[in-house]
Amino acid sequence: xxxxxxxxxxxxxxxxxxxxxxxxxxxxxxxxxxxxxxxxxxxxxxxxxxxxxxxxxxxxxxxxxxxxxxxxxxxxxxxxxxxxxxxxxxxxxxxxxxxxxxxxxxxxxxxxxxxxxxxxxxxxxxxxxxxxxxxxxxxxxxxxxxxxxxxxxx
Amino acid sequence: xxxxxxxxxxxxxxxxxxxxxxxxxxxxxxxxxxxxxxxxxxxxxxxxxxxxxxxxxxxxxxxxxxxxxxxxxxxxxxxxxxxxxxxxxxxxxxxxxxxxxxxxxxxxxxxxxxxxxxxxxxxxxxxxxxxxxxxxxxxxxxxxxxxxxxxxxxxxxxxxxxxxxxxxxxxxxxxxxxxxxxxxxxxxxxxxxxxxxxxxxxxxxxxxxxxxxxxxxxxxxxxxxxxxxxxxxxxxxxxxxxxxxxxxxxxxxxxxxxxxxxxxxxxxxxxxxxxxxxxxxxxxxxxxxxxxxxxxxxxxxxxxxxxxxxxxxxxxxxxxxxxxxx
Amino acid sequence: xxxxxxxxxxxxxxxxxxxxxxxxxxxxxxxxxxxxxxxxxxxxxxxxxxxxxxxxxxxxxxxxxxxxxxxxxxxxxxxxxxxxxxxxxxxxxxxxxxxxxxxxxxxxxxxxxxxxxxxxxxxxxxxxxxxxxxxxxxxxxxxxxxxxxxxxxxxxxxxxxxxxxxxxxxxxxxxxxxxxxxxxxxxxxxxxxxxxxxxxxxxxxxxxxxxxxxxxxxxxxxxxxxxxxxxxxxxxxxxxxxxxxxxxxxxxxxxxxxxxxxxxxxxxxxxxxxxxxxxxxxxxxxxxxxxxxxxxxxxxxxxxxxxxxxxxxxxxxxxxxxxxxxxxxxxxxxxxxxxxxxxxxxxxxxxxxxxxxxxxxxxxxxxxxxxxxxxxxxxxxxxxxxxxxxxxxxxxxxxxxxxxxxxxxxxxxxxxxxxxxxxxxxxxxxxxxxxxxxxxxxxxxxxxxxxxxxxxxxxxxxxxxxxxxxxxxxxxxxxxxxxxxxxxxxxxxxxxxxxxxxxx
Numbered sequence: 001x002x003x004x005x006x007x008x009x010x011x012x013x014x015x016x017x018x019x020x021x022x023x024x025x026x027x028x029x030x031x032x033x034x035x036x037x038x039x040x041x042x043x044x045x046x047x048x049x050x051x052x053x054x055x056x057x058x059x060x061x062x063x064x065x066x067x068x069x070x071x072x073x074x075x076x077x078x079x080x081x082x083x084x085x086x087x088x089x090x091x092x093x094x095x096x097x098x099x100x101x102x103x104x105x106x107x108x109x110x111x112x113x114x115x116x117x118x119x120x121x122x123x124x125x126x127x128x129x130x131x132x133x134x135x136x137x138x139x140x141x142x143x144x145x146x147x148x149x150x151x152x153x154x
Numbered sequence: 155x156x157x158x159x160x161x162x163x164x165x166x167x168x169x170x171x172x173x174x175x176x177x178x179x180x181x182x183x184x185x186x187x188x189x190x191x192x193x194x195x196x197x198x199x200x201x202x203x204x205x206x207x208x209x210x211x212x213x214x215x216x217x218x219x220x221x222x223x224x225x226x227x228x229x230x231x232x233x234x235x236x237x238x239x240x241x242x243x244x245x246x247x248x249x250x251x252x253x254x255x256x257x258x259x260x261x262x263x264x265x266x267x268x269x270x271x272x273x274x275x276x277x278x279x280x281x282x283x284x285x286x287x288x289x290x291x292x293x294x295x296x297x298x299x300x301x302x303x304x305x306x307x308x309x310x311x312x313x314x315x316x317x318x319x320x321x322x323x324x325x326x327x328x329x330x331x332x333x334x335x336x337x338x339x340x341x342x343x344x345x346x347x348x349x350x351x352x353x354x355x356x357x358x359x360x361x362x363x364x365x366x367x368x369x370x371x372x373x374x375x376x377x378x379x380x381x382x383x384x385x386x387x388x389x390x391x392x393x394x395x396x397x398x399x400x401x402x403x404x405x406x407x408x409x410x411x412x413x414x415x416x417x418x419x420x421x422x423x424x425x426x427x428x429x430x431x432x433x434x435x436x437x438x439x440x441x442x443x444x445x446x447x448x449x450x451x452x453x454x455x456x457x458x459x460x461x462x463x464x465x466x467x468x469x470x471x472x473x474x475x476x477x478x479x480x
Numbered sequence: 481x482x483x484x485x486x487x488x489x490x491x492x493x494x495x496x497x498x499x500x501x502x503x504x505x506x507x508x509x510x511x512x513x514x515x516x517x518x519x520x521x522x523x524x525x526x527x528x529x530x531x532x533x534x535x536x537x538x539x540x541x542x543x544x545x546x547x548x549x550x551x552x553x554x555x556x557x558x559x560x561x562x563x564x565x566x567x568x569x570x571x572x573x574x575x576x577x578x579x580x581x582x583x584x585x586x587x588x589x590x591x592x593x594x595x596x597x598x599x600x601x602x603x604x605x606x607x608x609x610x611x612x613x614x615x616x617x618x619x620x621x622x623x624x625x626x627x628x629x630x631x632x633x634x635x636x637x638x639x640x641x642x643x644x645x646x647x648x649x650x651x652x653x654x655x656x657x658x659x660x661x662x663x664x665x666x667x668x669x670x671x672x673x674x675x676x677x678x679x680x681x682x683x684x685x686x687x688x689x690x691x692x693x694x695x696x697x698x699x700x701x702x703x704x705x706x707x708x709x710x711x712x713x714x715x716x717x718x719x720x721x722x723x724x725x726x727x728x729x730x731x732x733x734x735x736x737x738x739x740x741x742x743x744x745x746x747x748x749x750x751x752x753x754x755x756x757x758x759x760x761x762x763x764x765x766x767x768x769x770x771x772x773x774x775x776x777x778x779x780x781x782x783x784x785x786x787x788x789x790x791x792x793x794x795x796x797x798x799x800x801x802x803x804x805x806x807x808x809x810x811x812x813x814x815x816x817x818x819x820x821x822x823x824x825x826x827x828x829x830x831x832x833x834x835x836x837x838x839x840x841x842x843x844x845x846x847x848x849x850x851x852x853x854x855x856x857x858x859x860x861x862x863x864x865x866x867x868x869x870x871x872x873x874x875x876x877x878x879x880x881x882x883x884x885x886x887x888x889x890x891x892x893x894x895x896x897x898x899x900x901x902x903x904x905x906x907x908x909x910x911x912x913x914x915x916x917x918x919x920x921x922x923x924x925x926x927x928x929x930x931x932x933x934x935x936x937x938x939x940x941x942x943x944x945x946x947x948x949x950x951x952x953x954x955x956x957x958x959x960x961x962x963x964x965x966x967x968x969x970x971x972x973x974x975x976x977x978x979x980x981x982x983x984x
């Protein structure tokens with residue numbers, strides 16, 4: 001049986017989109033809908049905000065109706081892995097300013113190879129060093145494209 | 155034992171002398187200079203900065219290279235913020251335009267104004283002309299104004315954003331003559347010209363250099379020029395004042411700024427570089443070729459100009475119905 | 481005939497050894513630039529401008545043009561192999577190209593892309609050469625109402641890109657429209673949805689969204705089960721390393737479609753190659769016999785958009801060279817280059833500089849041939865990239881994405897946005913929201929709103945301007961028809977079912 005990620009996902013995404021739609025409509029109402037010269041900045045957002053609200057409501061409703069559908073429990077593991085990779089990526093972006101691209105990217109690669117793929121640590125270190133070094137050579141030196149530099153100067 | 159000490163003293167003395175000698179010579183950039191512009195490659199500021207870099211190299215006005223760095227976004231806000239962040243940096247300058255002056259007036263997010271940076275010099279004024287399609291029934295600006303009077307709100311002008319110089323000219327003209335016509339914004343210069351040549355709008359404000367070729371091909375006609383005196387390329391076209399409309403010529407300005415917190419002698423150094431630039435033959439040729447007006451001002455004059463300009467713009471923008479935040 | 485003499489003069493110029501050399505340099509550089517996401521032709525041309533002063537203007541123009549259309553060839557490579565759009569127009573190639581690669585047919589996809597690019601690129605140059613002046617008049621007749629109708633037609637194509645859930649496709653399109661609206665409104669100087677951040681004042685860059693949703697989303701999805709990660713299989717056997725004759729036969733219409741639509745859209749100032757590729761893809765899907773298979777990896781789905789974005793280059797040069805009007809970022813900087821070299825682009829440019837024009841046209845034919853010869857043999861080489869183990873390839877994709885975005889604006893804020901869109905791309909994948917409609921909404925949304933407001937300003941508030949003009953009326957009618965197609969389908973099944981019940 002399909003797991004219930006889809007069902008819960010539909011419900012929650014519908015609610016989130018409905019909330020976004022309400023935000024859009026609220027903002028659009030603060031701007032001019034029509035000005036003497038033509039439609040104002042609030043015109044388009046109001047219309048697509050309303051469309052978004054209607055459609056997301058329809059999504060939520062159709063999902064609530066389908067509540068009777070049975071499915072297996074949600075498998076959180078794959079979701080967790082993807083999200084932890086995303087967190088590692090976010091961390092490496094946050095570290096770009098202090099540590100510079102080369103080091104942050106090397107750390108990210110190390111994480112992915114060692115933790116996600118569970119390769120031996122030596123392989124992870126090798127891949128991390130090789131790819132971040134490669135980026136440095138190709139972009140910074142060969143192409144002259146400046147990558148973020150940290151306090152170490154590279 | 156005494157020998158090494160004396161040696162140290164001599165070395166220190168020599169070191170002190172050379173450093174003070176360097177100080178006495180004043181500031182000189184030692185690394186390539188970063189010239190920040192707020193447009194992408196090909197945009198107005200970018201083209202000017204690149205041309206300036208080439209001229210400076212040709213005339214040997216700087217001991218190092220000048221490199222153009224594009225920081226587009228936010229109508230100049232991103233570039234201005236970038237310069238503000240580089241406080242004290244002696245190897246960075248920026249090329250500003252009128253947008254840098256007006257944006258902070260209307261946009262709450264654009265927090266950095268020219269006053270927060272170090273003004274260096276004003277370089278050029280870009281005049282403009284009022285153009286119509288060649289087969290339009292208007293031969294003079296008065297014809298156009300009359301037609302606008304007879305059909306209020308029906309004539310159309312193509313231009314940039316509502317805060318651009320195109321609309322400022324329109325606001326001034328409308329107020330001065332008591333007429334009204336529509337303003338249609340197009341994001342790209344190409345689209346504005348296409349709208350005029352395709353007959354979808356009646357008039358536009360355009361830079362003389364852009365209009366030149368279309369006039370030569372016989373597709374466009376110029377009704378008036380927006381400048382202090384007649385431009386050499388348009389000897390037969392009246393200025394706004396000569397056409398009977400007494401409004402200030404609204405120049406599009408371009409100039410140079412530097413990050414905040416740099417020493418006074420740096421400001422003087424840069425001022426001198428650009429003063430010498432405006433006196434060279436290649437600069438004069440550039441001005442003539444591109445139909446610009448030389449508008450060199452020193453940093454002190456620039457500050458005064460900035461205050462006058464922003465005060466005037468506040469009034470004009472308010473009349474145009476734009477919310478002023480500063 | 482004037483064209484023949486012009487072309488022969490041009491060939492004489494283009495075949496000079498120096499110009500052949502610079503043409504080669506240009507197309508190779510262009511291909512490399514196209515492969516790299518983020519770095520695009522405008523920035524590259526700007527960087528090379530100072531060097532061009534040492535060359536003759538003809539050679540310089542030949543080289544810069546080579547970069548321009550060469551980039552379109554390169555953009556498909558990363559789109560097909562890695563699902564990373566190398567250039568904004570290559571986004572559409574990701575849809576079927578990457579799926580073909582997943583089926584082990586990466587080589588065929590790359591080959592089809594190269595061939596389609598060659599055919600369409602050549603047609604584009606032909607168009608530039610033969611019909612430039614009358615087409616320029618056509619471009620001038622096209623104004624805001626027609627633009628609006630064109631964008632509406634493009635958006636209606638979302639119906640064709642929907643996939644399983646129309647509801648989710650429409651929601652994705654609306655989110656795309658919203659993202660397009662972030663920034664400063666042109667007409668009123670109001671900031672919309674900027675959350676007080678100055679970096680959002682000029683909107684969100686398309687590249688950031690596309691790379692985030694496609695590339696990062698793909699990598700994150702693969703992280704779910706890395707050990708069983710379905711790596712893109714390396715194409716085995718000649719059948720999969722190059723397109724087969726059957727593939728080429730299937731793409732017959734796509735070649736024509738891409739060439740024509742790309743060229744025509746390119747001629748319009750302001751419409752871009754992304755719009756051209758979407759329109760061409762949509763049309764191809766609409767007329768294809770196997771339209772349900774689009775999105776799963778059909779060669780026509782690669783040939784049509786790739787062709788469109790190449791012939792768009794020829795089209796975009798039409799307003800530049802015949803009117804002096806730049807239609808896109810790259811043509812704007814080419815215009816600046818011409819001015820810097822002392823030329824005056826405008827309606828009299830071609831009559832006064834025939835040598836430059838015909839030399840350029842001839843070199844574009846040669847350049848397209850060079851690119852075909854360069855790219856086809858390289859296809860098996862590129863396909864070997866897929867041999868890299870997943871744990872090397874995926875971090876590489878992440879790195880290339882980060883660098884690509886950083887080179888566009890040099891802003892860490894954009895990298896933060898990239899992260900956000902990466903997460904969005906992953907969630908969309910997980911929850912079955914199709915990403916193509918979002919990109920479509922993003923690309924068309926801003927242009928459509930502007931065109932509508934401009935039209936209403938032109939007509940002083942009257943909507944009839946949209947249907948009073950023939951071209952816009954026709955396109956709007958087509959859009960409405962396309963939107964009704966699924967309804968017809970449903971209506972038909974309902975009718976058949978009713979008939980069955982009656983008969984049984």
